[in-house]
Every structure is written in C-alpha cells, then in structure tokens.
Amino acid sequence: MKTPPPDERIQRALDGLLSPEEMAALQADVVRDGDLRAAYVDQVWLHASLKADRETLAGLLDAPAPDAGKIVRRWPVALWAASIAACVTLVASIALFGKGTFFRRPVATLVQAENCKWAGSDLPTAVNSRLGAGTLSLVEGIATLRFKNGATVTIEAPTRLEILNAMHCRLIEGSLVAEVPEPAHGFAIDTPDIKVVDLGTKFGVTTASNGNSQVHVFKGEVEIDGLPGDAHKRLKEGKGLNVGSGSTAVGQEPTQGQQVQEEGGWTAIPTSFGRGKDGYARRGDSGAPMGSHPLLIVKHTDLEHGRNNERRAVVTFDVSQFATANAREAQLILDPQPSGFGFSTLVPDSRFAVYGLTDESLDAWNEKEMRWATLPGCTDEGPDLNRATKVAEFWIPRGGSGGPITIRSDALAEFVRKDTNGMITFVIVRETGETNTSGLAHAFASREHPTGRPPTLRLK
C-alpha cells in the first residue's frame, strides 16, 4: 500500500479514518520530524478549536450571508456571555453534584422500542429520541440504543441503565446485549460488581439488583475489571463468567406479612404471612439451600450442557384464616425480577406451569434444608403427578411482563377448595427451553426480597 502524502494523513487522522497501524506510524513520524509536527499542530489546533467552540457553532446556520467587513464585534460578546453561563453551571455542578453532571450532549439515539413501557427515566423514551447522559428504566419490552460511535446496546426489561457518556454505561440492574464495531472498541459497561470493557465483540451483561453479574461473550473478546482483589481477566468468544453469586445471595430476614382484606371481597395472603414460605432449588444444588434467597429462580433447558441450570420454585401459603371450602375464585400473583442470569434474546416467549401439591404431607417442607432431591412433589425429571396436579399455565413474553403477573384458573380455585390442612403449596416450573445455554433464567421476588412483592394468593 502506498503511503499517502503527510497532509492527507493528518486530515484522515482528524476524522478517525486511519487504521491503528497507520495512526501509530503517523505519531512516530510526528515525534521524529519537526516540520510534520508543526503541520500537525496547525491542523489539529484548528480542528480542536472547532470542537472547543462547539456550543457557538449552532448559531452558524442562522448567521447572515457572508460579508467580509464589519462582523467581528458581536461574536466575542456572545461568546463571553455564553462562557460565563457555562462557568456558572460548571461551578454549580462541582458544588452540588460533583462529577458527571454537565455534559448532556446527545451521545446515543433510541432506535427501536418494541412494546416498551418505561418508568422513572430522566431521558426521553420516544423512538428516535437523542439521549445524553442519564438513566433509562425499562419495565416492559426490548429497546435498542445506537451510540454515535456505532455501538448498539439492546436492553431487555426489566432493566435500569445509566448512560455516562458515549463510551461508558452503568447497568444498575437487568440485562443488555452490546454489539460494538471497530471505532467504538473500548466501550465499557459497569455493573455493581465489575466493569466489562469491549475489545471488539458482541457481548451480554446481566445483573440482579442484589448484586450478581454475569457476562457472556457471543463474539470476539472482552476484558473484565474490578474482580475480587482488583484482578482483571479476558474472556473469549463463547465464554461466560459469573461474579458475586453466593456472596450476596442471602436475602433479608423476611418481615412478617399480613393477610389483607382488599376491595371486592378479596383476601390477599402473601408467603410472608403466618407459616408461609418460598424457595427454589437447582439441579446439582450449587449454593444450596436457596430457601432464603431473595429471588425465586426458574429455568428449563433441553440443551445437554445446560442440564444443571434447571431450577424450580416452590411457594407455600398459610390459608388457615380463610374458609377455603367457600373460595369462589383464586389468583396467584408473582412479581418478576431481574435474575442476573442469562439473556431474554436467547429464549422464546416462555410458558410456565403451576402445580398444586395434592399430597398435603409435603406442605411441611423446610426453607433452610430444601435441596433438588427434596423439592416437594417433584422427581428429577419434573413434577410427580402422583403427588401434584397442574392447576394453571402462564406466559412471560420476551422482554418481560411489565410488573406483577396475575395467574387465575378454575383449576386453581378448585384446588384451593380441596385444602384440608390450612396450607397450600405450588411448584412453579418453566416448560419452554432456550436456544443457547446463556438463555434467561426467570426470577420472581421471594418473601426475602427487599423491594419486590412477595408471591401472593388472592382468594374470594
């Protein structure tokens, strides 16, 4: 390849059109050659002055037609006023908020939003909105942001994402998949546990509100910083990493819940009421028992590699204060939460089944001891139809449900009416699988969850 003349290399460098090798060669030449250095500084200073004068350039299109003469005076005055304003903002920012508050120029565009519902976002959420620094809170759907440098980030509800600048985001909770082309390499995502720096890839990050992050590299390579002991690590294509699981997996001591009389004659009974309880188990029992976990995690896979990721949840309600024989209607309410495991884009719309335990002796399961083998009413393969019966099915679309799910069926009410011991237990399983072992594990708030609604049985 022929070397372009020096001037052209400088111009190309300013527009980011040189390859890293060409850039390194130009830099070496600038260090070595005084004339080239002078030419470089001339060009780069002009380019940098335009960047530094950015705010005043907006007025350029409204400026009167070119007139060689007497235009000079106004500019400096306007500029002076503008920069006084900028300074006042600067000092106010330093004084009030410290870092990170005064560059709100757009850095990304919201290019796609499928069936999205948003909450508490301080950024615009209409499609084609230009986004500066700020927070997006997606409660339902899947949305895609395109950054100016070409990186695209797809967020899957429920997710809260803070945009810090064009190269840097913070995933507060939820899941995202980032695709980063060459000019945006170095694009970084922070989670509460770690920092993921792109080295040219497509990768996913997911993090739960209780601090548990998972990274999966679909293509290329990423670097993970901020690992325990300040370590960092490179992760290649097809590889994944979990951080924080186990250490922060124990939820709060559950506050004792109340049985509540609601409008329309409903009685709401949470798992946190009386002798109620909830938990989940995972095949292989890694980290077990999970009875006190703030999340009830549910997953099914038909993929051989993912066999040990199978998870089922169990919830027990204390209905001893309710005349179950007279129940006309019944509803089970579950509150989906980010699990910190897997990606919604890798699972189809997911179907779940709820099984009621017909063998009432199994209602006595223990949160502190339950493991995969002692998960009530189940064999290794699935719910045991000699001891449990299917009472309902429900779906969660890709991109989430946008808040608590209400499950109702005649079979559910019928099952409640047959209760004889004042305890009702359901096992919740996912029936649909995934296309990749990094598919989403669904999660619902348990009674130990700090903010979510515990599983609740509503009867009337």
Add this chain to the structure above:
Amino acid sequence: MDSAPPDPTEQTEAYLRLLNQHDRWLATYVYSLVSRPADAEDILQEAKVTMWKHFASFDRGSNFRAWARKIATNQILNYRRSEQRRPNSTLDDQFIEAVAAEIDRRAETLDRKSDALRQCLRKLPEAHRRIIVWRYYEDCGVEEIAAKSERTVEAVYRLLSRIRGVLNDCVNRQMAPTPVP
C-alpha cells in the same frame, strides 16, 4: 501581602474569572491531544475539578494558563496510564509530550488562530457551514454525515478536508496583518 484567610466567595469569583478567560483555550488544548471526544470531555472535566480543588495553592501572580496546562497534561497522562491495557489506544506518551511542547512553543500564534477562526467560519458558504455544524456541533462521524448528505464516506472526507483547508488559509490571511491591539 494580605495575611487574612482567603474569602471563599472571592476565591470562587477569581477562579471563575480565570477559568472563563482561559476555558476555550484549555478545551482546545485537551482536544488537540486527545482524539476521542468522550475521553477528552472526561479529562477536561477531571482537570477542572482538580484545578478547583487546588485553586487555593495557585499563586495569583503567576501564569494561570501554564498552571492549568500542567494539570490538564497530567490528567491526560494519568488517563493514558489507566487505558494502557487497552489495545488501539490512540494516546502515546512520547507523541503527547512532543505535540504539547510544540503547542507551548507557539502558544501566542495559536491563540490568535482560534480568534481568527471565528471570523472565517462566517465566510463559508452555507452548505459548508452545515457540514461543519454536523461534524463539530452535532459530533457526527464521517459515516453519519455521509448518510445524512447522501454522499460516500470518501466524498465527505474530501469535503471536510477541503473546508478545513479553506479555513486554515483564511486564518493565516487574517493573521498576516498586525494583530488587533
């Protein structure tokens, strides 16, 4: 010398006045040395915070610009160190130091260049001003401008390069006569 403790309001005002006077210059300096705008903005922000924190130790009689430049250069070098593990880093110590020294050497001329530039911008035809607004105000890359203006990337690059050439010639012409007192 007044030995009274510094008055915080007075300090704030003094800092504001100096920063206001040199703000654009400082930004130009950082943008000259750091090509990625997001990095430059982070560095500039950190530098201003650092300057504000250490302003009490700044000797009012001395050269604010030299003091600010030193802090900004340190920020750039620190930033580079934290980025070192990253491949394709566009920041190289030797290169930064060489270019920074060249800017220092020609500080006076360069400063007048920035002023002249503002006059030259207004002499551009409207179509060219629009390209400048896209590139520098909206911070669009060459590819984005290509899409907006239905040109090829190469054509946009050539156009930008030509506009910058015109501006540079204009700036040099403006500076040829005796500077405005």
